[in-house]
Amino acid sequence: MHSFFEKKSANTTSTISTKKATNLEAIPWVEKYRPKKIRNFARQTVNIYILDEADAMTSSALCRTMERESSSRRFMLICNYGLTM
Numbered sequence: 001m002h003s004f005f006e007k008k009s010a011n012t013t014s015t016i017s018t019k020k021a022t023n024l025e026a027i028p029w030v031e032k033y034r035p036k037k038i039r040n041f042a043r044q045t046v047n048i049y050i051l052d053e054a055d056a057m058t059s060s061a062l063c064r065t066m067e068r069e070s071s072s073r074r075f076m077l078i079c080n081y082g083l084t085m
Contacts, residue, residue, distance in 0.1 A: 047073045055079040 049069075054062065054077040066075055 045072075048076060049073055050076045050078060052078045053080055055081050 051057070051062075051065075
C-alpha cells in the first residue's frame with residue numbers, strides 16, 4: 001500500500017514531507033471532492049448545545065427540540081444511564 005506521507009528522521013530532529021500523486025486515481029476520493037462539498041458546509045455557523053441528563057427528558061420533548069432547532073444548532077447529549085435512551 002502506497003503512503004502519501006514519508007517520515008524522515010536524522011539524529012534528534014524529524015520532518016514529515018508529502019508526496020504528490022502522479023495520476024488522479026492515486027488520490028483518495030475525499031481529496032478529489034473536498035473543495036466542492038466541504039467548503040460550503042464548513043462556512044455555516046452553528047451553535048452547539050449540550051443537553052445534560054438527556055435520559056431524563058421524554059422522547060417527545062427531545063425529538064421536538066431537536067427537530068425544531070436542527071437547522072442552526074447541533075446537540076450533544078450527556079446521559080447518566082445510556083441504556084434508557
